[in-house]
Every structure is written in structure tokens, then in C-alpha cells.
Amino acid sequence: MREHAPLELEHFLPYRLSIASNTISQSIAREYQQRYGLGVTEWRVIAVLARYDGEGLSAREVAERTATDKVTVSRALARLVAAGRVRKRIHHGDRRRSVLALSAKGWAIHDAVAPRARAHEAALLARLDAHERVCLARILDKLTEAGRAPR
Amino acid sequence: MREHAPLELEHFLPYRLSIASNTISQSIAREYQQRYGLGVTEWRVIAVLARYDGEGLSAREVAERTATDKVTVSRALARLVAAGRVRKRIHHGDRRRSVLALSAKGWAIHDAVAPRARAHEAALLARLDAHERVCLARILDKLTEAGRAPR
DNA sequence: GCAGTATAGTTTCACATGCAACCATTTGCA
DNA sequence: TGCAAATGGTTGCATGTGAAACTATACTGC
Numbered sequence: 001m002r003e004h005a006p007l008e009l010e011h012f013l014p015y016r017l018s019i020a021s022n023t024i025s026q027s028i029a030r031e032y033q034q035r036y037g038l039g040v041t042e043w044r045v046i047a048v049l050a051r052y053d054g055e056g057l058s059a060r061e062v063a064e065r066t067a068t069d070k071v072t073v074s075r076a077l078a079r080l081v082a083a084g085r086v087r088k089r090i091h092h093g094d095r096r097r098s099v100l101a102l103s104a105k106g107w108a109i110h111d112a113v114a115p116r117a118r119a120h121e122a123a124l125l126a127r128l129d130a131h132e133r134v135c136l137a138r139i140l141d142k143l144t145e146a147g148r149a150p151r
Numbered sequence: 152m153r154e155h156a157p158l159e160l161e162h163f164l165p166y167r168l169s170i171a172s173n174t175i176s177q178s179i180a181r182e183y184q185q186r187y188g189l190g191v192t193e194w195r196v197i198a199v200l201a202r203y204d205g206e207g208l209s210a211r212e213v214a215e216r217t218a219t220d221k222v223t224v225s226r227a228l229a230r231l232v233a234a235g236r237v238r239k240r241i242h243h244g245d246r247r248r249s250v251l252a253l254s255a256k257g258w259a260i261h262d263a264v265a266p267r268a269r270a271h272e273a274a275l276l277a278r279l280d281a282h283e284r285v286c287l288a289r290i291l292d293k294l295t296e297a298g299r300a301p302r
Numbered sequence: 303g304c305a306g307t308a309t310a311g312t313t314t315c316a317c318a319t320g321c322a323a324c325c326a327t328t329t330g331c332a
Numbered sequence: 333t334g335c336a337a338a339t340g341g342t343t344g345c346a347t348g349t350g351a352a353a354c355t356a357t358a359c360t361g362c
Contacts, residue, residue, distance in 0.1 A: 004258065006201035007265045009217065015195070016291050019218050019258050023298030039348075044166070046179050047288050050157035060310060066160065067170050069350060074311060076348095077232035096310040096357045107155065114158045121164050127196045127293045136164075142278045144171045190318075211340060225320065225342060247327050248341040 017143075028120045031100060034115045037083075041076040042111065049086065049102045050110045056099040058091070085109060168294075179271045183264045188234075192219060192227040194264065200237065200253045201261045207250040209242065236260060 004048045009015050025040065032038045037082040038046075052065070063073040074100065077100070085106035091097035102110065125133055152182040160166050176191065183189045189197075196216045200208065203216070228251070231237040236257035242248035253261065276284055 004201060004260070004262060005265060006204065007198045007268060009198050010203060012170070012266075012268070013275060013287075014179055015205070016295070017172040017292075018176055020291050020295045020298065021165070021168045023171055023295055027298045028165055041348085043216055044160060044224060047158045047160050047163075050155060051159060053155070053157065058310075070311075071313090071351085072349065074313095077313090081301075082238070091310095094310085094358070098311075108158070112154060114156060117158060117163070117165075124164060124297050125292060129292060129298045132286060132290055132293075136290050139279060139283050139287050139290075140167050140171050143275060144167070145294060146175070146275050146278045192318085207338070218356075220320065221341075222321080226318080229342085237336095242340095245328070270339085302347090 028117060031116045036109055039110055041072055042080055045073065045076050045080060046110050049100055056101065057098045179268060184265045188262055192223055193231055194229060197257055197261050198225065200251055207252060210246045213251065221294050
């Protein structure tokens with residue numbers, strides 16, 4: 001016996017995915033982490049508020065669109081508001097809801113960071129050929145879907 | 152003006168990778184998180200110790216092979232040792248080094264969890280066709296490499 | 303109208319993580 | 333030999349996170 005059939009971590013898909021994701025996220029996060037004192041979550045919130053500018057998103061909607069826990073978003077927002085990067089009003093007609101928007105400061109950060117993030121992404125994609133890029137998009141869709149509905 | 156060119160998070164590679172990775176890791180981790188009180192790091196440590204059974208790995212080597220910070224590994228090991236899942240000796244000839252091995256309890260957990268992890272991975276891969284599987288492996292190699300050496 | 307329930311958001315707690323500082327031991331080299 | 337640098341590993345601190353509980357507001361059916 002002793003047929004333990006050990007798992008070969010380095011060929012295990014979830015593990016490799018996690019390594020790739022962390023390595024890449026880290027390498028991009030360095031761009032704004034120190035320079036703007038911005039965490040990953042905060043950056044994502046800013047990106048979403050920029051993207052849906054004028055729609056006055058609520059915190060819940062931001063949480064949805066960043067695929068992030070509402071608690072995490074709440075705290076990221078608190079930091080952003082305290083730093084004057086996000087303006088927060090109360091919804092007319094539903095006083096539970098907040099109505100969020102980037103301030104000038106928030107826009108400045110977005111406009112500084114977005115091109116860098118895009119450049120970083122481009123550098124990554126440059127390593128793949130056209131076919132691989134298409135394939136990757138399809139694969140990520142399938143895998144994310146699979147993780148969401150595991151049974 | 153107002154050419155803010157907002158980043159479209161949902162098409163941004165690092166973001167999508169992170170979502171896919173987290174979703175999948177979470178869905179697998181549920182398998183052992185509650186049942187065995189095992190964190191992701193702890194599971195990885197167990198997997199590596201199983202894989203390199205008999206080699207008496209040191210903590211540093213485990214950290215290397217799990218691509219995890221040495222502090223994180225040190226603490227995971229402390230928990231595993233405290234739970235009687237890992238046996239820890241001191242290296243003859245270099246008393247800084249630890250010599251690690253799974254205990255019977257540790258093996259039991261490995262033998263229970265490994266098949267489930269494998270089954271989960273199989274379910275994921277089942278969503279991809281043969282070509283996509285090959286492509287994915289190549290892509291992950293390239294991306295991880297790209298993240299590691301960004302400059 | 304009003305009780306019961308749902309929803310937006312915050313707070314509390316418990317914990318995992320990373321960085322830096324830290325011991326102990328070993329190694330390199332003058 | 334002896335002392336500085338390197339290495340294995342742990343600990344303190346500051347932070348970010350998720351789960352569950354909680355507050356405040358809005359909705360629903362009677």
C-alpha cells in the first residue's frame with residue numbers, strides 16, 4: 001500500500017492560477033501602492049466609479065461591480081472619502097443608499113493610474129500571440145463560470 | 152475634454168484573473184476549510200510535504216515549493232505541528248534547519264483531501280476542450296513568467 | 303396604518319498576512 | 333582563530349479581510 005498519490009501542486013490548476021494572479025496583481029499594485037497609498041480594493045472602487053461616472057452608484061452596486069465583499073467596499077470607501085478622493089451623498093428618496101462619485105482628487109488619481117495599469121496589461125498580453133489572447137478570454141469566462149456554479 | 156478613458160475593469164486581464172482564481176480557490180477551499188479546519192496555506196504545506204515525502208524538507212524549502220512567504224509558512228507550520236499533523240525535527244549538522252514530515256494524522260488529511268481537490272480540478276477542466284487545456288497551460292507559464300520579471 | 307420582513311451600510315471580532323526587526327547558528331574569509 | 337556577513341526561522345506590529353451582528357430605513361400585505 002502507501003499509495004498516497006500525492007498531489008503535484010505545480011501542475012494543479014487552481015494553484016497555478018493563484019500564483020499567476022498574485023504575481024501579476026502584485027507587480028501592478030506596486031505602481032500605485034506606494035505612490036498613492038492606494039490598496040487594490042481602493043483602486044478597483046475608483047476604477048468602477050470612473051467607469052460609471054454620472055450614474056451615482058451606491059456602495060452595493062460598487063460591491064457588485066468589483067466582485068468584492070460589501071464590508072470590504074464599505075471600508076475602502078471610508079478611506080477614500082476620508083482622503084477626499086470620493087464624494088458621498090445620500091440618495092433622495094432612499095436615505096439608506098449612498099450616492100458616490102469621484103472628486104477632482106479621485107479623478108486625478110484615476111487619470112494617473114489608469115494608463116499605467118493599461119500599459120502593464122499590454123506588456124503582459126504582448127507575451128501572448130493573437131490566438132492565445134482570444135483563447136485566454138474564453139477560458140477565463142468558462143473557469144469563472146465553473147467556479148461560480150460548482151455543483 | 153473630460154477624456155478620462157476609464158478603465159473597463161471587467162475586461163482588464165489582472166482583474167479577471169484575480170476573480171477567476173479567487174472564485175475557484177474558494178470553491179475548492181470550502182471542501183476542507185470547515186471539515187478539517189484547514190487554511191489554504193496549511194493545505195499547500197501538507198501537499199508539498201506529501202509530495203516530497205522522505206526528503207525531510209526544511210521550512211525554507213516548503214516556502215519555495217509553495218511559492219509562499221516564509222513567515223506565512225512558519226505560522227502555518229506552527230499550527231500544523233500544534234495540531235499534531237506535522238512532525239518537526241532538527242537537522243543533524245545544521246541546527247537552524249528544521250526537518251519536516253507528515254504525521255499519521257497529516258497523511259490521513261492528505262489522503263482525504265487530495266482526491267476531492269483532484270475531482271474539483273477535473274470538474275473545472277471538463278469545461279474546457281483539449282486544445283484549451285493545452286493553451287491554458289502555456290498561457291499560465293508565460294503570464295507567471297511575465298509577472299515575475301516585469302522590467 | 304402597522305407589524306414583519308427585506309435591504310443599505312457600518313461595526314465588532316477573530317484571524318491571516320506582509321514587513322521589519324529579531325535571535326541563533328553557520329559560513330566565509332582575512 | 334575570530335569576526336563579519338549570510339541564512340533559517342520566529343515574533344511584533346500594522347493592516348486588510350470575512351462572518352455575523354447590528355442600526356437605520358424602506359417595503360409589503362393585511
